[in-house]
Amino acid sequence: NAGVMQNPRHLVRRRGQEARLRCSPMKGHSHVYWYRQLPEEGLKFMVYLQKENIIDESGMPKERFSAEFPKEGPSILRIQQVVRGDSAAYFCASSPSNHQPQHFGDGTRLSIL
Amino acid sequence: DQQVKQNSPSLSVQEGRISILNCDYTNSMFDYFLWYKKYPAEGPTFLISISSIKDKNEDGRFTVFLNKSAKHLSLHIVPSQPGDSAVYFCAVNGVGTGGGADGLTFGKGTHLIIQP
Numbered sequence: 001n002a003g004v005m006q007n008p009r010h011l012v013r014r015r016g017q018e019a020r021l022r023c024s025p026m027k028g029h030s031h032v033y034w035y036r037q038l039p040e041e042g043l044k045f046m047v048y049l050q051k052e053n054i055i056d057e058s059g060m061p062k063e064r065f066s067a068e069f070p071k072e073g074p075s076i077l078r079i080q081q082v083v084r085g086d087s088a089a090y091f092c093a094s095s096p097s098n099h100q101p102q103h104f105g106d107g108t109r110l111s112i113l
Numbered sequence: 114d115q116q117v118k119q120n121s122p123s124l125s126v127q128e129g130r131i132s133i134l135n136c137d138y139t140n141s142m143f144d145y146f147l148w149y150k151k152y153p154a155e156g157p158t159f160l161i162s163i164s165s166i167k168d169k170n171e172d173g174r175f176t177v178f179l180n181k182s183a184k185h186l187s188l189h190i191v192p193s194q195p196g197d198s199a200v201y202f203c204a205v206n207g208v209g210t211g212g213g214a215d216g217l218t219f220g221k222g223t224h225l226i227i228q229p
Binding site: 044 | 145162
């Protein structure tokens with residue numbers, strides 16, 4: 001039973017480029033969450049999605065960031081025109097329904113040159 | 114303004130003894146509490162959870178205690194083992210967390226070191 005799969009594990013981008021982070025939830029899980037962790041900090045909630053719907057994006061910056069979870073395929077977190085401050089670890093989690101434990105992937109480490 | 118506080122950045126415990134990790138929260142509306150363990154370069158691993166209708170939940174070596182009046186949560190690990198060395202995060206869920214009703218709000222973590 002595969003866990004939450006995130007790719008790539010490491011991503012390097014230059015300022016102004018686009019970053020695309022992918023997440024495949026655990027089998028049977030229809031709820032996907034994205035979090036960001038800055039150095040020496042806890043994880044910060046960004047967005048909560050179900051298939052084809054954004055349920056809550058209250059933690060996501062209003063500009064340059066977007067997320068989707070299409071009917072087929074993985075969830076995608078997209079960051080356009082990246083800046084140095086976007087450098088962080090981005091974690092995806094999934095759960096079978098809300099108010100159940102969320103299970104995390106191993107993250108994507110994004111580095112901006 | 115932190116809604117979930119883990120005031121000890123690190124904790125050192127001898128192997129075989131009890132490890133006690135603490136967490137304080139600010140909002141009495143929080144209704145679901147979780148502990149995660151994290152190794153470097155890996156994602157958090159779910160350990161144990163408790164809902165606000167309970168004050169204790171136990172799973173093997175791990176026990177979580179919830180004191181709602183004090184808005185305090187603790188994780189007990191007994192006996193502590195070398196593989197328990199990791200960063201432990203407290204997380205909460207519920208209306209007013211800032212993570213929406215469903216996103217988790219995390220503390221900054223406590224680095225637990227088990228000494229042989």
